[in-house]
Amino acid sequence: MLLAPLLGSFLGCPPPEDSAGACAPEIETFAAEGAPITLETGAVGLIRAYPISLPGSGTLKLRITGPVEVVDAAGSVLTEVDAPAEVYLRATGSGVGQIIVSAGRGCATKIEVRGVTPAPLVGRPRWYSPFWQSATSFWAGESVDLGLDPARFPDRVGIPFDAYVVAHRSTETWASDAALVGLAGTPVEGTLEAGILAPMELAVLDAGDDALGEYDIVIDQDRDGLLGPGDLIQGLGSAGITVLGDLTQPGPHAVETDDVSGGWFLGERVWWPADLAALGPRPLVVISHGNGHEYIWYDYLGEHLASWGYVVMAHQNNTEPGIETASTTTLTNTDWLLGHLEEPGGGALVGLVDSTRIGWIGHSRGGEGIVRALDRLVDGDFVPDNFGADNIRYLASIAPTVFNPLDDSDPHDRPYLLLAGTADGDVTGGVESPIVQFFRIWEKGTGPKAAAYVHGASHNDFNCCAAQEGQGPSLIGRDEAQVVARAYMLAVARAWLDGDDALLDVFRNEYAGFVPLSFASADIVATSWRNAATAGDGVLDDFQTEHDADVSSSGTVVTCTADMLLEDQLRDRDKVLAWSEDDPMNAMTHNGLPGDEAWGAVFSWSESSAPFWAVEVPESLSDSTPWTTISFSVAQRSRHPETDNWGGAMAFGVTLVDQDGVESTVDFADQALVPFPYARLGNGTGRGWANEFVTVRINLADFTVGSEIDLAQLAEVRLDFGEAHGAPSGAVGLDSVEFAR
Amino acid sequence: MIVFVLGLLAGVAGAAEPPPVRGIVSAVPFTLSVPYRSDWSAEHPEVRSGTLLVLDVESSWLVLRNGPQPVLYVGAAPAEVLRRDVEAGRVVVVVPGAIGPEVAVFFGGEALPETVTVEAGKLELAGALAGGAVPLRVPQSATVERVLDHAGLWRLAGG
Numbered sequence: 001m002l003l004a005p006l007l008g009s010f011l012g013c014p015p016p017e018d019s020a021g022a023c024a025p026e027i028e029t030f031a032a033e034g035a036p037i038t039l040e041t042g043a044v045g046l047i048r049a050y051p052i053s054l055p056g057s058g059t060l061k062l063r064i065t066g067p068v069e070v071v072d073a074a075g076s077v078l079t080e081v082d083a084p085a086e087v088y089l090r091a092t093g094s095g096v097g098q099i100i101v102s103a104g105r106g107c108a109t110k111i112e113v114r115g116v117t118p119a120p121l122v123g124r125p126r127w128y129s130p131f132w133q134s135a136t137s138f139w140a141g142e143s144v145d146l147g148l149d150p151a152r153f154p155d156r157v158g159i160p161f162d163a164y165v166v167a168h169r170s171t172e173t174w175a176s177d178a179a180l181v182g183l184a185g186t187p188v189e190g191t192l193e194a195g196i197l198a199p200m201e202l203a204v205l206d207a208g209d210d211a212l213g214e215y216d217i218v219i220d221q222d223r224d225g226l227l228g229p230g231d232l233i234q235g236l237g238s239a240g241i242t243v244l245g246d247l248t249q250p251g252p253h254a255v256e257t258d259d260v261s262g263g264w265f266l267g268e269r270v271w272w273p274a275d276l277a278a279l280g281p282r283p284l285v286v287i288s289h290g291n292g293h294e295y296i297w298y299d300y301l302g303e304h305l306a307s308w309g310y311v312v313m314a315h316q317n318n319t320e321p322g323i324e325t326a327s328t329t330t331l332t333n334t335d336w337l338l339g340h341l342e343e344p345g346g347g348a349l350v351g352l353v354d355s356t357r358i359g360w361i362g363h364s365r366g367g368e369g370i371v372r373a374l375d376r377l378v379d380g381d382f383v384p385d386n387f388g389a390d391n392i393r394y395l396a397s398i399a400p401t402v403f404n405p406l407d408d409s410d411p412h413d414r415p416y417l418l419l420a421g422t423a424d425g426d427v428t429g430g431v432e433s434p435i436v437q438f439f440r441i442w443e444k445g446t447g448p449k450a451a452a453y454v455h456g457a458s459h460n461d462f463n464c465c466a467a468q469e470g471q472g473p474s475l476i477g478r479d480e481a482q483v484v485a486r487a488y489m490l491a492v493a494r495a496w497l498d499g500d501d502a503l504l505d506v507f508r509n510e511y512a513g514f515v516p517l518s519f520a521s522a523d524i525v526a527t528s529w530r531n532a533a534t535a536g537d538g539v540l541d542d543f544q545t546e547h548d549a550d551v552s553s554s555g556t557v558v559t560c561t562a563d564m565l566l567e568d569q570l571r572d573r574d575k576v577l578a579w580s581e582d583d584p585m586n587a588m589t590h591n592g593l594p595g596d597e598a599w600g601a602v603f604s605w606s607e608s609s610a611p612f613w614a615v616e617v618p619e620s621l622s623d624s625t626p627w628t629t630i631s632f633s634v635a636q637r638s639r640h641p642e643t644d645n646w647g648g649a650m651a652f653g654v655t656l657v658d659q660d661g662v663e664s665t666v667d668f669a670d671q672a673l674v675p676f677p678y679a680r681l682g683n684g685t686g687r688g689w690a691n692e693f694v695t696v697r698i699n700l701a702d703f704t705v706g707s708e709i710d711l712a713q714l715a716e717v718r719l720d721f722g723e724a725h726g727a728p729s730g731a732v733g734l735d736s737v738e739f740a741r
Numbered sequence: 742m743i744v745f746v747l748g749l750l751a752g753v754a755g756a757a758e759p760p761p762v763r764g765i766v767s768a769v770p771f772t773l774s775v776p777y778r779s780d781w782s783a784e785h786p787e788v789r790s791g792t793l794l795v796l797d798v799e800s801s802w803l804v805l806r807n808g809p810q811p812v813l814y815v816g817a818a819p820a821e822v823l824r825r826d827v828e829a830g831r832v833v834v835v836v837p838g839a840i841g842p843e844v845a846v847f848f849g850g851e852a853l854p855e856t857v858t859v860e861a862g863k864l865e866l867a868g869a870l871a872g873g874a875v876p877l878r879v880p881q882s883a884t885v886e887r888v889l890d891h892a893g894l895w896r897l898a899g900g
Binding site for chain 2: 433467
């Protein structure tokens with residue numbers, strides 16, 4: 001029944017040597033003639049299984065090699081079949097396999113299969129090679145395009161299908177309800193054409209009231225309106241795609257607020273959703289201000305987060321003596337509120353604050369104070385009555401100081417956000433002092449971490465009322481800086497308090513290609529992302545060990561044809577921003593003092609050269625299929641002559657090479673991938689401030705578009721620079737080259 | 742007393758010339774019923790009694806920053822700042838224990854007060870005096886204010 005519309009296409013592979021011509025068992029499937037069958041791994045029951053029909057008669061033996069199995073409709077694995085029968089193929093892993101169906105007497109037919117890791121079916125057309133970017137997250141109102149690659153699915157070429165966008169369902173729900181209910185004008189009929197991947201506009205989606213729409217994408221190959229064998233799905237397990245709404249706008253909840261005080265340095269302003277009672281217990285977000293700031297200066301954040309369903313509290317912060325006292329008031333205020341929920345709003349919070357889910361936001365000295373507070377909790381140096389270290393789910397520092405040794409101001413394994421402005425005139429982020437080098441704290445953390453370094457934002461843009469001190473050109477002003485802050489602070493609160501992980505794509509995706517809704521078109525943000533140290537990334541070269549620049553941290557050979565390759569600590573040695581060949585790590589701020597641990601590499605190139613940096617893939621990582629992306633961090637080097645020669649945002653190409661020498665390149669061409677350093681004056685001659693690392697993550701699946709590259713047998717990862725790849729001259733810093741999920 | 746201190750804070754700042762600390766406007770001895778440990782130096786000395794000083798300071802030195810900033814010393818110890826009025830150039834500080842008829846009040850090196858040790862404070866004082874800092878006369882007061890606790894001290898300062 002299922003196969004009925006699709007039958008009639010004989011498998012066209014030549015019979016094996018022991019076959020006996022016309023006696024070979026007949027096999028029917030919808031596969032295009034002569035093409036091996038592509039099986040996506042991760043089958044659940046018959047979802048992602050592939051139907052074949054054996055219409056003959058008699059007992060057929062199945063000889064199976066490679067990562068494939070044959071099952072019946074009940075999912076039982078078969079080694080022989082009584083024809084006629086309908087059976088199903090499932091991939092048990094990546095790689096090539098075959099099934100020989102034998103009727104005895106030397107009569108057999110062979111089915112060739114290829115197991116592949118599921119890859120996104122949708123994405124965005126791009127103007128750079130391979131002119132396609134697969135994706136799992138989109139902005140509301142953005143076109144979601146279907147991108148089936150004929151090289152990936154040669155068996156489906158020429159066969160019509162219906163493409164659906166459906167509301168996301170759990171695996172269990174799919175198993176019990178396979179009916180496809182199309183949204184946003186789907187299903188859309190299509191046919192996979194031979195040749196190159198041809199994007200097909202599928203739908204424009206909204207994000208819903210909570211700014212996070214979750215959808216699944218289904219290719220209904222047999223066009224029966226059901227998700228079944230032979231169909232493709234993006235979304236089995238977790239949502240296939242997420243559509244993000246405008247994170248800068250108020251959420252769906254009205255907000256109430258109250259000012260309360262428990263005494264000396266226990267003054268607090270509290271915001272909460274007016275319908276909190278209906279929501280039930282919600283997480284708490286605490287805001288710790290900076291030195292010379294006031295706790296009543298963060299209404300923009302308190303109101304915003306409360307409108308999205310969080311209880312928010314800003315408190316008096318004892319920052320003037322130092323970080324220890326600031327950390328104390330973060331701790332005591334958090335504890336006091338949780339112990340006095342009857343105080344705000346006449347008891348509106350009683351029983352409605354989830355003290356097991358707390359986020360701490362801190363600004364400036366308060367931004368370091370929250371990190372120190374966590375360290376004291378972890379060390380048992382401070383024991384609150386109403387919460388514990390495990391209840392602090394994330395830290396978010398706005399332009400934090402780094403007065404303490406990093407062992408004392410240590411984010412540990414907590415998710416961590418760093419938000420700062422390049423025009424900061426107080427905690428400058430510059431090279432003059434390790435105390436103002438906030439990326440040092442970011443480097444110290446071992447949990448998942450995000451950073452957003454905002455061009456033209458000042459220190460005090462992030463509160464309402466402190467005197468403006470911004471330095472540099474194109475200041476974006478308080479209003480725009482707070483637009484940016486609202487979006488990023490909401491993203492991490494929802495991700496790290498409520499599990500809405502997709503919102504972290506605002507950091508994981510390159511900014512230039514994924515600008516949040518309502519950000520000004522002129523905004524430039526250098527975003528970084530790094531997985532937790534325990535995430536199991538496949539590190540090719542993080543420069544933390546094997547400090548010979550020709551050897552990667554994974555012990556393999558590094559080849560670089562650029563100029564002046566150097567591997568060193570990411571620390572500006574002379575504390576002056578003017579370029580000097582004696583200080584090749586000029587403008588680096590991720591490592592400020594002996595004992596700091598961040599290392600990286602730098603190199604440069606001049607016009608008329610076409611340099612590359614390449615790392616050999618160790619055997620242990622040659623099978624990249626356990627990961628989904630290749631990831632690395634790149635910065636243009638501030639005030640370097642070759643950076644200034646180019647004078648703009650830059651791009652480059654990324655090439656994977658497999659063990660057979662097959663290459664595939666994602667070439668960003670003129671994409672503004674790595675921003676030109678913020679053109680701030682001061683601390684020596686030239687223009688430019690701290691080097692701004694951005695994280696670039698490319699879906700590994702994008703390298704297979706139109707390519708025969710074998711991601712299970714990679715030999716080399718290469719970064720290509722020069723005029724053909726977006727910047728005829730340049731100077732970059734490089735860090736954390738790895739396969740990641 | 743609140744009115745008294747507020748009145749001092751409302752005073753007109755003097756000329757904006759160095760040294761940044763131009764004088765001691767007022768001194769109010771106090772005793773505490775409930776002592777507290779000061780967070781304004783590394784040793785966290787216990788404060789049982791002392792003197793509130795109202796200082797006349799060049800306004801620009803009173804603007805708080807978050808990055809490294811010079812520490813205000815009274816003698817060899819960082820001053821615990823209870824209140825500041827930047828515009829008026831006035832700051833109210835706590836000096837624990839006894840205070841003599843004159844004391845050096847100056848801005849030392851950049852640090853967090855909570856990290857300044859006794860030894861470091863002595864070096865700062867010696868450096869300031871060697872650099873020409875002139876001890877300031879401490880106005881005398883016959884009245885000793887009896888205050889309950891740290892928060893009461895803060896209220897006494899006009900907080």
